Amino acid sequence: MSPEPATYPGYRFPAEVIRHAVWLYHLFSLSLRDIELILAERGITVTHESIRRWVLRFGSEFAGKLRKRRPRPGDTWHLDEVFLRINGELHYLWRAVDEHGVVLDLLVQARRDASAAKRFFKRLLVGLKDKPKRLVTDGLRGYGVAHREVMPQVRHRVSRYLNDRAKNSHRPTRRRERQMQRFKSPRQAQRFLSAQAMIYGHFRPRRHLMTAAQHRRARAKAFRIWQQEICAQMAA
Known part of the structure; x- marks a missing residue:
């Protein structure tokens, strides 16, 4: 039987x-x-x-x-943020990937400033227990403030052309956003995208x-x- x-x-x-x-x-x-x-x-x-x-x-x-x-993250972290429109209000999805394109973490926030950048940096360090040797970001000034206050010993490279890994990592999010006809709340977006990034990345x-x-x-x-x-x- x-x-x-x-x-x-x-x-x-x-x-x-x-x-x-x-x-x-x-x-x-x-x-x-x-x-x-x-x-x-x-x-x-x-x-x-x-x-x-x-x-x-x-x-x-x-x-x-x-x-x-998940394997130990690489030594270079690429950070980027992209806007999300949730219930007609503008929010920002902050994302970090390593040099291999593995998503390290993401955070949905209502702001795109130095305070939001510092909050994301601290979240990364708590969740990963590691620090990178180099950060690569775009020219958002908030990254510079967060770098000086949270990870000053880490080298920081500002370049819009070297950050394609992080920018390309947003593509699955955009596809799902269209398919779901936008997210209904910041909490729903955070919950779904955190799970989706890990499961999707594991098999892709x-x-x-x-x-x-x-x-x-x-x-x-x-x-x-x-x-x-x-x-x-x-x-x-």
């Missing part, structure tokens, strides 16, 4: 179905109704509202487990820098870690 599929307490659907729905939502530019349709094709009848609750409940948790397996290595064989190995490793950290532990 085959064992019953693992479930999460309080949820009637198997854990495998919930994990797969959360994975689809964060990795691809799919709506909740798109995922409802994909699951229906496989004989799983679930509403998009249930999928929304799964994403809210498990997205951050899955991302946190992957964050623990910089393929253009790899051979086909290297990419297959990287993809296999990503799935192996997903199985170890999410599937095995969450089903226990």
Whole structure:
């Protein structure tokens, strides 16, 4: 007799179905109704509202487990900010990536000044427990203030042309913003983007820098870690 599929307490659907729905939502530019349709094709009848609750409940948790397996960040950090319009008001998404394009952290804030830059710098240091050897930013003056007050011993390079890694990292956010018809609140944006950056980045290595064989190995490793950290532990 085959064992019953693992479930999460309080949820009637198997854990495998919930994990797969959360994975689809964060990795691809799919709506909740798109995922409802994909699951229906496989004989799983679930509403998009249930999928929304799964994403809210498990997205951050899955991302946190992957964050623990993230390799040590590189020595050069690229920082950039991009605007988000939330409920008609302008907000800013601050993002940091290392020289390999790995997202280190992000923060949604209402301001784009020195105080906001310092808050983001402090968040980075608390979350990573490491300091870089070099920072690369654009010409926003707030970065210079934050650098002098928070990480004065780190070299700071200001260049709009050397910061493409951070700017390119915003592209998945823009795609999801359009697909979701903008974010509804700063809290929702922060929660979703933090989880999405980790899950999306885990399965999306910089393929253009790899051979086909290297990419297959990287993809296999990503799935192996997903199985170890999410599937095995969450089903226990």
